[in-house]
Amino acid sequence: MPAYDPSAFPQFAVTVDLVLLTVRDGELCALVVKRGGTPYKGRWALPGGFVREKEGLRDAAVRELREETGLRLRDVHIEQLATYGDPKRDPRMRVVTVAWLVLAPDLPTPVAGTDAAAAKWEPVDVLLSEERLAFDHETILSEGVERARSKLEYSSVATSFCPDEFTVGELRDVYETVWGVELDPRNFHRKVTGTRDLLIETGRTTTRGGGRPARLYQSGVAMLNPPILRP
Amino acid sequence: MPAYDPSAFPQFAVTVDLVLLTVRDGELCALVVKRGGTPYKGRWALPGGFVREKEGLRDAAVRELREETGLRLRDVHIEQLATYGDPKRDPRMRVVTVAWLVLAPDLPTPVAGTDAAAAKWEPVDVLLSEERLAFDHETILSEGVERARSKLEYSSVATSFCPDEFTVGELRDVYETVWGVELDPRNFHRKVTGTRDLLIETGRTTTRGGGRPARLYQSGVAMLNPPILRP
DNA sequence: GCAAAAGTGTTACCCTTACACCCATGT
């Protein structure tokens, strides 16, 4: 099989960027890293990097995730978000970036890896209103947040924001934070416990939230057609 | 602003591919073109091509759409589907392709352009069961069809399959064909005519379907939260 | 005991579903 003539069509650099979301202190937060080099030096940006020669796109996203946060695949939900390739999105050359949406539980340490000069969790409201993100990352973050919000409705991804074992009240906090609404605790409880394959009871309980001990659950395998919840 | 050293990271070719769907004769069909060159010579493939040097991804998709079908942007619904970049998806070199989902009304002539040696509309059921498509296009088509099916539920994209003016019965045919189900004509009628901003009445009627004259509508601008329809 | 959160029961309301029925045209 003959190879293409490389001069026959344009050459692109391909990167992956992560919209890595978590719920911290009642706020939906994204991980951002401070850029060490040009362009946008010193500005905050989404974590990401170049796809390697013989690396799949998803593999590249998972590798960046591990390098930037130490998170492993089994801890998080990851899905492709969208691809951005405006000819002018990087002033130096033509770069197409494949963005990935990652939903993770709150992490003890914000960042484990040291690939970037600095990293932090920041509320998405702040990031989106300040308009200080590098490149077109504000657009990417915005679409990632929108995707996350709508996915809570008809899938079980909300549990990806929770630790391995969690209570119904903690799961409700996720919905309330991501959607910015208040939900009726009683109806919420009935709904999620009544949805088949959404939650797996562990038999254990906890009183970490105060009040009567709450049953602890693990994430089930539900990905149901009818909306799981709607505000 | 200094340019990158092009040898510092891998070079990719970037293409766009179209999952171009329409409803013909009660079947959901996709446009496929016969490949003239290697690899997969003579096999059917999704229409697509290389993104140009200074061309946006969406612009490239719209250009391919016009070249392959003569369709203009205002005639169709177009949205980004997903990006595929397995290192081995093209045996010659590293190619990342951005796939676009296009929903179009049934066309008088299958193909207007002549960029490809041959082109045809083929039922997606046939394409997906024969396993004869080039590259990873069966996966791409499959995910495009799945996206189209789920989008009918909570958006008004079904009208994109209809001509400029259409009846409620014709719109129902779209749902029944794409979903492969039968819907109650009376309840369907009530539902779509009762959904605000989904349909715009033209004042005209037609008897082209036989029976009592049906009111003709144009597509509205609805993109509503609650599912418009569910089987 | 009291506050706080978990969890259960009950009822009104709404939306969907199923189907009886009438309408307006072509043949």
Next chain:
DNA sequence: ACATGGGTGTAAGGGTAACACTTTTGC
């Protein structure tokens, strides 16, 4: 007249939303 699809009315059933009420802990 009658077949065909368009369109309206209506009643039963399931799910949601609102909220009264009980349970079980920590302090």
